[in-house]
Amino acid sequence: MKIFTAEQISNCDQYTIKNEPVSSVHLMERAAEACVEWISENCNHHRNFVVFCGNGNNGGDGFAIARMLYQKGFDIDVFTNTKIKFSTDAQENFRHIKEISGITIREFKEVLNYRFDSRTVIVDALFGTGLSRSLNGDVKDLVEFLNQKKNIKISIDLPSGLLADTVSDSDSVVFMADYTLSFQFWKKSFLHAETGKFAGKVEILDINLSEDFIEETETGDFVIDDEVIKSIFKIRNEFSHKGTYGKAAIIGGSYGKMGAVVLSTRAVLKAGAGLTFTVAPKCGYEILQTSDPEAMFIEGGKDYIENFDVEETAVCGIGPGLGTHEKTAKSLLNFLKSCSKPLILDADALNIIAQDPANLNLIPVKSIITPHPKEFERLFGKTENSFERTELAKNKSRELHIYIVLKDHHTQIITPEGKVFYNITGNSGLAKGGSGDILTGIITSFLAQKYSEHEAAILAVWFHGKAAEFASEKHSKESMLPSDVIKEFGNVFSELNDKVQKLL
Numbered sequence: 001m002k003i004f005t006a007e008q009i010s011n012c013d014q015y016t017i018k019n020e021p022v023s024s025v026h027l028m029e030r031a032a033e034a035c036v037e038w039i040s041e042n043c044n045h046h047r048n049f050v051v052f053c054g055n056g057n058n059g060g061d062g063f064a065i066a067r068m069l070y071q072k073g074f075d076i077d078v079f080t081n082t083k084i085k086f087s088t089d090a091q092e093n094f095r096h097i098k099e100i101s102g103i104t105i106r107e108f109k110e111v112l113n114y115r116f117d118s119r120t121v122i123v124d125a126l127f128g129t130g131l132s133r134s135l136n137g138d139v140k141d142l143v144e145f146l147n148q149k150k151n152i153k154i155s156i157d158l159p160s161g162l163l164a165d166t167v168s169d170s171d172s173v174v175f176m177a178d179y180t181l182s183f184q185f186w187k188k189s190f191l192h193a194e195t196g197k198f199a200g201k202v203e204i205l206d207i208n209l210s211e212d213f214i215e216e217t218e219t220g221d222f223v224i225d226d227e228v229i230k231s232i233f234k235i236r237n238e239f240s241h242k243g244t245y246g247k248a249a250i251i252g253g254s255y256g257k258m259g260a261v262v263l264s265t266r267a268v269l270k271a272g273a274g275l276t277f278t279v280a281p282k283c284g285y286e287i288l289q290t291s292d293p294e295a296m297f298i299e300g301g302k303d304y305i306e307n308f309d310v311e312e313t314a315v316c317g318i319g320p321g322l323g324t325h326e327k328t329a330k331s332l333l334n335f336l337k338s339c340s341k342p343l344i345l346d347a348d349a350l351n352i353i354a355q356d357p358a359n360l361n362l363i364p365v366k367s368i369i370t371p372h373p374k375e376f377e378r379l380f381g382k383t384e385n386s387f388e389r390t391e392l393a394k395n396k397s398r399e400l401h402i403y404i405v406l407k408d409h410h411t412q413i414i415t416p417e418g419k420v421f422y423n424i425t426g427n428s429g430l431a432k433g434g435s436g437d438i439l440t441g442i443i444t445s446f447l448a449q450k451y452s453e454h455e456a457a458i459l460a461v462w463f464h465g466k467a468a469e470f471a472s473e474k475h476s477k478e479s480m481l482p483s484d485v486i487k488e489f490g491n492v493f494s495e496l497n498d499k500v501q502k503l504l
């Protein structure tokens with residue numbers, strides 16, 4: 001799914017109005033209907049809604065939602081500011097609810113005397129994509145007041161005070177939603193930590209904006225949705241043998257860190273590679289042969305890796321548990337100098353490279369590196385916030401011609417062309433040691449199976465998150481272990497096969 005800026009979204013609105021054609025007030029009706037449908041389906045314990053409406057079209061949505069919820073039998077109160085001029089469509093929807101005697105309309109300042117029942121849902125329709133500056137004055141006080149309420153909070157399109165495309169000043173006040181019902185597109189600010197925390201759980205509601213506009217309008221930012229995944233995933237060919245699915249090698253492990261390489265190797269195996277090798281120090285021989293008997297062991301040193309030699313045709317994932325021993329570092333840098341095929345580089349491999357900025361140029365083009373924010377900072381330097389980090393990653397991906405998998409709650413895959421793919425699968429159960437080792441294994445496995453670097457990185461990140469979702473259903477986010485995530489790979493493949501299978 002393409003991610004558009006607030007300006008592009010407004011253009012998409014206008015294009016739809018002109019070319020569908022549909023009147024703008026009817027489009028507002030469609031947006032409100034989508035919200036009301038979602039609320040009716042999901043809201044089982046709450047009958048009272050208090051809707052806060054601004055003066056632009058976001059407020060117009062709020063008035064229309066209030067009317068429709070009332071017609072469905074919910075108890076509704078509305079707050080607004082009648083002293084400021086409404087937009088044309090907001091004015092029309094305001095007129096409609098004024099005619100409904102069962103809905104009381106109050107001024108914002110009356111909120112201080114309003115009795116919030118614990119089962120009242122607060123709906124924020126103050127500002128959406130038209131927000132042009134930080135909240136101040138009365139509306140800022142209102143949002144701060146509402147944020148203190150324990151009631152469930154739903155934002156329409158965007159939490160008020162949040163900009164769609166960028167980070168606001170750190171002292172800006174933003175409505176703190178539990179749910180955000182947003183129209184048609186993910187907004188970039190939902191996907192970054194500093195801003196996404198205001199949106200709560202995001203639901204994207206389809207309001208049928210122009211497909212032609214969406215198709216023709218260029219953007220560099222994407223969300224990895226089912227369409228992207230379906231276009232990448234290939235069903236396993238029945239007329240195949242182990243050679244069809246490539247050779248993969250995980251290179252890592254050191255005394256006391258053998259678990260990382262065990263997990264990574266197991267992830268390669270369970271993600272479907274044809275032949276799997278583990279290059280690890282001798283001290284890991286028994287551990288690896290017992291834990292991952294399907295993989296072949298290659299001795300790469302005694303207590304730490306000193307030798308990166310593997311079969312030339314194998315795709316190499318380097319780093320899990322590798323350690324940063326001087327001799328390991330020296331031999332890794334020598335290996336990089338002699339290597340021209342794309343590699344997957346993670347963890348200590350990145351920490352070794354980060355020891356000298358000149359090492360960055362040794363990374364073979366089209367390699368995939370998988371830093372978490374701290375590793376990214378060691379490699380490329382500090383940034384003010386995650387939006388700037390993504391921009392820096394785009395510059396570095398272009399400059400070094402590599403793929404950067406920037407691990408975060410919404411991991412981003414940044415391509416050498418400067419495109420950013422945001423992942424929306426996964427959960428906080430992955431915030432544990434060992435999760436990254438599994439991701440390295442999955443990418444290595446997919447690259448060995450002849451997915452392109454671009455495809456392998458995107459599919460693997462999505463796949464890893466999806467397996468985590470299955471694992472958390474069984475074990476909870478708290479208790480699930482990286483090895484539980486690996487056990488769910490089969491379920492993810494079943495889901496993938498169902499998605500792409502041609503059914504009669």
Ligand SMILES: NC(=O)C1=CN([C@@H]2O[C@H](COP(=O)(O)OP(=O)(O)OC[C@H]3O[C@@H](n4cnc5c(N)ncnc54)[C@H](OP(=O)(O)O)[C@@H]3O)[C@@H](O)[C@H]2O)[C@H](O)CC1
Nearest residue numbers: 027028031056057058127128129130131132133134135157
């Ligand atoms: N995208 C769609 O497909 C649809 C969107 N809809 C809804 O429309 C809004 C966008 O509506 P818009 O009228 O453009 O903008 P807002 O309602 O968000 O707000 C605009 C008004 O707010 C003023 N403003 C802006 N920032 C502030 C501020 N910090 N404090 C006070 N006032 C502010 C702004 O005034 P300006 O001075 O900046 O001109 C406007 O008066 C979208 O989010 C959806 O909810 C449609 O309903 C249908 C389809």
Ligand SMILES: [K+]
Nearest residue numbers: 124127156158
């Ligand atoms: K809003």
